[in-house]
Structure formats: structure tokens, C-alpha cells
Amino acid sequence: MDFGTLLQILDTTVRLATPLLFACLAGLVSERAGIFDIGLEGKLLAAAFFSAAFAAVTGSVWVGLLAGILASLALSLIHGLASITFRGNQLISGVAINFLAAGLTVLIAQSWFQQGGRTPSLADDARFQEITLPFADAFSGLPYIGQSYSELFSGHSLLVYVGFLTVPLVWWVLFRTRFGLRLRAVGENPAAVDTAGVSVVRLRYAAVMICGVLCGLGGIYLATGLQAGFVKDMSSGRGFIALAALIFAKWRPWYALFACLLFGFFQALSFRPDVVETVTTVAIPGQLLDALPYILTVVILAGFVGKAVPPRAGGEPYVKER
Amino acid sequence: MSLFKLAVGSAAGLALMAGAAFAEPALMYDLGGKFDKSFNEAAFNGAKRWGEDTGNSYREIEVTAEAQRVQFATRLAEGGFNPIVVLGFQNAATIEEVAPKYPDTKFAIIDVNWLDFPNVRQISFAEHEGSYLVGMLAAMASETDTVGFIGGMDVPLIRHFACGYAQGAKAVNPDINVVANMTGTTPAAWNDPVKGGELTKAQISQGADVVYAAAGGTGVGVLQAAADADILSIGVDSNQNYLHPGEVLTSMLKRVDNAVYDVFEKGVEGFEAGVTVMGLGNDGVGYALDEHNASLISDDMKAAVDTARQQIIDGELNVVAYYENDSCPALDF
Numbered sequence: 001m002d003f004g005t006l007l008q009i010l011d012t013t014v015r016l017a018t019p020l021l022f023a024c025l026a027g028l029v030s031e032r033a034g035i036f037d038i039g040l041e042g043k044l045l046a047a048a049f050f051s052a053a054f055a056a057v058t059g060s061v062w063v064g065l066l067a068g069i070l071a072s073l074a075l076s077l078i079h080g081l082a083s084i085t086f087r088g089n090q091l092i093s094g095v096a097i098n099f100l101a102a103g104l105t106v107l108i109a110q111s112w113f114q115q116g117g118r119t120p121s122l123a124d125d126a127r128f129q130e131i132t133l134p135f136a137d138a139f140s141g142l143p144y145i146g147q148s149y150s151e152l153f154s155g156h157s158l159l160v161y162v163g164f165l166t167v168p169l170v171w172w173v174l175f176r177t178r179f180g181l182r183l184r185a186v187g188e189n190p191a192a193v194d195t196a197g198v199s200v201v202r203l204r205y206a207a208v209m210i211c212g213v214l215c216g217l218g219g220i221y222l223a224t225g226l227q228a229g230f231v232k233d234m235s236s237g238r239g240f241i242a243l244a245a246l247i248f249a250k251w252r253p254w255y256a257l258f259a260c261l262l263f264g265f266f267q268a269l270s271f272r273p274d275v276v277e278t279v280t281t282v283a284i285p286g287q288l289l290d291a292l293p294y295i296l297t298v299v300i301l302a303g304f305v306g307k308a309v310p311p312r313a314g315g316e317p318y319v320k321e322r
Numbered sequence: 323m324s325l326f327k328l329a330v331g332s333a334a335g336l337a338l339m340a341g342a343a344f345a346e347p348a349l350m351y352d353l354g355g356k357f358d359k360s361f362n363e364a365a366f367n368g369a370k371r372w373g374e375d376t377g378n379s380y381r382e383i384e385v386t387a388e389a390q391r392v393q394f395a396t397r398l399a400e401g402g403f404n405p406i407v408v409l410g411f412q413n414a415a416t417i418e419e420v421a422p423k424y425p426d427t428k429f430a431i432i433d434v435n436w437l438d439f440p441n442v443r444q445i446s447f448a449e450h451e452g453s454y455l456v457g458m459l460a461a462m463a464s465e466t467d468t469v470g471f472i473g474g475m476d477v478p479l480i481r482h483f484a485c486g487y488a489q490g491a492k493a494v495n496p497d498i499n500v501v502a503n504m505t506g507t508t509p510a511a512w513n514d515p516v517k518g519g520e521l522t523k524a525q526i527s528q529g530a531d532v533v534y535a536a537a538g539g540t541g542v543g544v545l546q547a548a549a550d551a552d553i554l555s556i557g558v559d560s561n562q563n564y565l566h567p568g569e570v571l572t573s574m575l576k577r578v579d580n581a582v583y584d585v586f587e588k589g590v591e592g593f594e595a596g597v598t599v600m601g602l603g604n605d606g607v608g609y610a611l612d613e614h615n616a617s618l619i620s621d622d623m624k625a626a627v628d629t630a631r632q633q634i635i636d637g638e639l640n641v642v643a644y645y646e647n648d649s650c651p652a653l654d655f
């Protein structure tokens with residue numbers, strides 16, 4: 001395997017890891033505040049559809065971006081309403097959101113565009129274009145470093161860079177700000193936060209909203225960055241892989257980055273059976289590589305590699321003592 | 323209750339006899355829906371064309387859940403519609419259940435060839451022959467001597483497509499490298515354009531400059547990624563050349579519309595039970611040539627493909643079907 005092939009696989013890794021990363025960080029913020037979110041998949045799908053639909057109708061990717069975020073936020077609000085205000089079961093609410101998104105997107109797409117539940121293909125202006133970083137072409141001649149810069153780091157769409165910058169941002173907000181401290185506390189011991197005179201409900205709603213925005217960006221990247229339009233069920237389980245990555249990362253932002261990159265890398269490898277075969281000298285079926293994220297998560301959950309402890313108050317609605 | 327059933331049954335029987343003289347034909351779509359840009363939509367186009375040509379009307383019904391299959395087919399038969407065209411191999415069990423109960427109703431089923439009823443016509447397609455022709459075109463258009471194939475779910479039908487394609491490519495250039503990938507092993511593989519696009523990029527980095535997608539909704543992503551990278555792609559089932567004019571080399575056509583038209587046209591009197599294979603000879607499969615890809619297909623390419631087409635029709639050239647021994651002479655999976 002030459003360096004160029006490696007770069008190509010890593011390039012694919014970055015593209016495939018980005019939607020996972022957005023969804024994973026979204027889940028991280030929400031779950032750190034004690035709200036489990038199974039509905040990441042549905043939010044990805046809704047954001048993908050509405051961003052593609054509005055971008056197709058208006059021809060502007062920015063209108064699409066706004067519509068995608070709003071759609072994801074709306075589903076987040078439903079989840080918040082059900083699980084925070086009405087203290088319902090968070091898992092059931094999340095599952096309901098997945099069904100809602102899967103059905104609604106196709107239904108609206110069909111009545112709007114009559115193309116069998118998909119949106120028209122987006123023109124170039126209605127998509128996030130690949131950005132060439134400065135001097136990328138000039139450096140491309142340099143072996144290794146220049147090559148990596150021009151092929152691996154340059155040439156992604158804006159949302160990829162946003163995604164990678166979101167990791168330090170989420171880390172900083174959660175671990176270096178007062179808001180972050182309270183948010184984490186609400187996921188561990190909401191009664192203590194309440195005693196301190198801080199609103200548990202408001203903090204949890206804030207976390208769920210942040211989750212909506214981040215997850216929306218992931219869906220928007222699927223439909224307007226990686227692809228040019230919406231196809232039914234196009235998120236194909238990425239919301240669930242993101243949940244697996246979240247457990248694998250033990251609810252920590254930097255670990256989440258590595259987990260998503262690792263899972264993206266497995267997917268990228270499964271596209272290149274020829275490379276896997278030359279490196280390992282045995283033919284490994286692509287399906288095994290596809291399944292590895294889930295296998296690794298089960299291994300982690302079983303306690304073989306460290307221990308994944310979820311936020312203590314996760315999944316439980318907060319009831320003030322009467 | 324049984325008396326009621328008898329009454330309903332005889333009423334239906336009367337309706338059937340009354341309708342036999344001037345019966346309307348009916349069409350039942352498979353899951354996926356009438357506007358899927360592919361299989362079902364092709365059937366719809368055939369029925370629509372028949373309606374426009376003859377001025378007659380027909381009934382159509384869309385299955386949206388597994389449980390509706392038998393229910394809807396029974397309803398059409400009770401309603402006296404004749405002949406009834408049912409789409410998709412997943413409806414084979416539906417026909418097995420409904421056809422014996424309505425011996426006077428003529429049924430036709432698409433993509434099935436293993437049933438045996440006196441009132442059922444089964445229509446299957448020789449997808450490998452059409453794929454052979456587009457494989458030849460791909461090999462002639464390729465400058466890197468590498469062509470790609472991206473399938474949807476890894477099932478024998480899709481391997482059947484890939485196998486014909488690889489044989490066609492190798493017939494033009496025995497040294498050509500055919501890179502084949504399947505999107506997945508679950509039905510989600512039909513609707514994952516993101517993975518389709520990434521598979522296309524992976525094949526491009528392996529040198530492929532023509533990619534054939536037989537992958538349903540995933541194919542949208544393949545065609546898009548190919549157009550973005552300025553390489554050629556090949557569509558499937560319906561004519562998809564218009565999706566990216568000038569960047570889709572051709573489309574492998576599966577003329578479900580012709581099959582439906584033919585059944586409607588022949589009606590009850592001309593109905594023939596048994597198996598019909600729609601191949602190159604009766605325009606069941608073929609490749610698409612229109613204003614969107616006219617500049618991509620040179621006269622030499624067209625001549626070579628048309629020669630091969632004639633040879634296959636005359637039986638001088640045999641394209642091996644994957645089904646024959648569950649393996650492909652030109653491609654390893």
C-alpha cells in the first residue's frame with residue numbers, strides 16, 4: 001500500500017466520521033445533562049430532508065442550513081417536552097421521534113416533489129462546496145507533509161471543519177464554563193443543582209436544544225455536503241452508530257472524536273477490500289468491518305476494556321420533592 | 323357466516339362473469355411505490371401509454387405494507403378486473419394464494435419464473451444481456467482500462483447484473499480490471515446514497531473512470547459522485563441519462579413498461595400462460611441512447627454494441643447467467 005492510497009482511505013474516513021461526530025457530540029451534550037437521546041437518527045433524517053428540500057426550492061444552501069437546523073430543533077423540542085416537562089420515558093420518546101422522522105420526511109417529500117420520496121438533485125449553489133485551503137496546490141508537490149495537507153486536510157466542505165472545531169468547543173463549554181459545570185451536575189445529581197437555586201428544567205432544555213443544533217448540522221452535511229439531495233432513509237443507521245461511539249468514548253468529547261474517526265476508518269476500509277487483503281494477507285469480509293463498531297461497543301459495555309459509566313441521573317425525569 | 327360467504331362469493335362470481343366481456347385491466351405496484359424512478363415507475367409508464375393509445379381505462383393500486391398484498395390482489399380479482407398485472411418477485415406468494423381461487427381471472431407477474439398455474443403468465447428479464455451491452459460501452463469509454471460496478475444489496479439478482487457487465491467489459495478488452503462492490507447485506511443498502519458516493523470515490527482512486535450502479539436509491543449517490551468527479555456513470559432500470567446530462571454514459575433499460583403494455587394489449591383473449599423471458603430480442607432489455615448521452619457514444623461504439631446485440635439475439639454469443647451455477651466466469655465476488 002502506497003502513501004497515496006493511505007491518504008485516500010483517511011480522506012474517506014474524515015468524510016464519513018463527520019456526520020457521526022456531529023451526532024455523537026449532540027448525544028453527548030444531551031446525555032451529560034441526563035436526557036438519553038435515541039432519536040439522533042430521526043433528527044439526522046429530518047435535518048437532511050428539510051435542508052435538501054429548502055435548498056432545492058430556494059437554490060441557496062444557507063436557507064437549507066437554517067431549515068435543517070430548525071427541523072432538528074423542532075424534534076428536539078418534542079423530545080424535551082415529552083421527557084422533561086411531562087416526565088415521560090426518554091427511550092420511548094426517542095423511538096417515536098425516529099418513526100416520526102422516517103415517515104414524515106417521505107410523506108412530505110412525495111406530496112411536495114412527486115419524485116417517490118426524494119428531493120430533486122441540488123445544483124452547485126445549493127450545496128456546500130469543497131474548500132481548498134490556502135497554498136494547498138503549492139504544497140502538493142512536497143512528499144508526505146505537503147501531500148497530506150493538500151489531499152487530507154484541504155478539500156472538504158465547510159461543515160467538516162466546523163465539526164472538528166466543535167470538539168474543543170464542546171469540551172471547553174462542558175469542562176471550563178459555569179454553564180458546563182451545572183449541565184454536568186444536572187446529569188449526575190439534579191437535586192443538588194436544584195438546591196443551589198438553579199433551574200433543572202431550563203438547563204436540560206438548553207442541553208436538548210444544543211443537541212438539536214449539532215445533530216441538525218450532521219444531517220445537513222449528509223444531504224448538502226456529501227450528497228446532493230435527500231433519499232428516503234438516507235441516514236441509514238448513522239444515528240445509532242453515533243450512540244455506539246458515544247458509549248465507546250465514555251461520554252467525553254475528545255474520546256468521541258477518536259471513536260468517530262475509528263468507526264469512520266472501519267467503514268472506509270470496508271470499501272477497499274483489495275487494500276485490506278494486501279496488508280493483512282487474508283481476505284476479511286467487508287461486513288465484518290461494518291460490524292466492528294458494534295462489536296467494540298459490546299466489548300466496552302461488557303467491561304473488558306475500561307468501564308463505561310453513564311451519567312448517574314441519565315434517563316430519569318427530575319421530580320422535585322413535594 | 324358461511325351463508326354470507328357463499329352469498330358474497332356468488333355475487334363476486336356474477337360480477338366476474340358480467341365483467342368478462344369488457345373487463346378493465348389492473349396493475350398492482352410493489353413496495354417502493356409508483357414513483358420510484360425505476361422499476362414501479364416503468365410499469366406505471368407502460369400502463370399510462372396503453373391508456374393513451376387505446377383510450378381505455380385501467381385500475382391501479384399501491385401496496386404500502388406486506389399485509390396488503392393478498393388483500394389487494396383478492397380485491398382486484400373480486401372486482402372483476404382482468405387481466406391483473408402484479409409486480410415484483412416478492413408477490414410470488416401472493417399469486418400462489420390468489421390465482422387458484424379465481425381460475426377465470428388472468429394474472430401476470432413480473433420478475434418471477436418458477437410458478438405453475440394455468441391462469442398465470444410469468445415475465446422475467448434477461449438483465450445479464452442488457453448489462454453485457456453496457457459493460458461493452460463502459461470498456462470502450464474507459465481510458466484507464468478500469469471500470470467499476472456498485473450493487474445495492476448483495477443478492478443473486480444484483481450479482482446477475484454484475485456478471486453480465488463484467489463479461490461485456492472483458493469481451494471488449496480481456497485485460498480490463500473490473501472493480502465490483504456491494505453496498506451492504508441488508509435492505510438499507512438500497513437507500514444509502516452517502517455510502518454509494520464514497521464507494522464511487524474509492525473506485526475512482528483505484529482507477530475506475532466508468533461506474534455502473536445497480537443499487538436503487540443508492541445509485542443516486544453513485545451518479546452524483548461520478549458527476550462531481552467528472553467521470554462517467556451508468557444508470558439502471560429506467561433511463562437515468564437526464565439526471566446528469568453529458569456525464570451519464572448510458573442506462574441499462576429493463577422495459578417493465580413494455581411488459582405491462584403487452585399484457586394489457588393482449589387482454590383476456592390473447593392471454594398466454596407460462597413464462598415469458600424479456601431479453602434483447604423482444605426489447606425487454608437494452609441500453610438508453612438519447613440527446614443527453616449522444617455525444618458520449620461514438621458511431622464505432624454503437625456499431626460494436628449493435629453487432630453484439632444481434633449476435634446474442636441470433637444465439638451466436640452466449641452471455642452466461644449468474645443463476646446457472648451461482649458463479650461468474652468473469653468476476654469473483
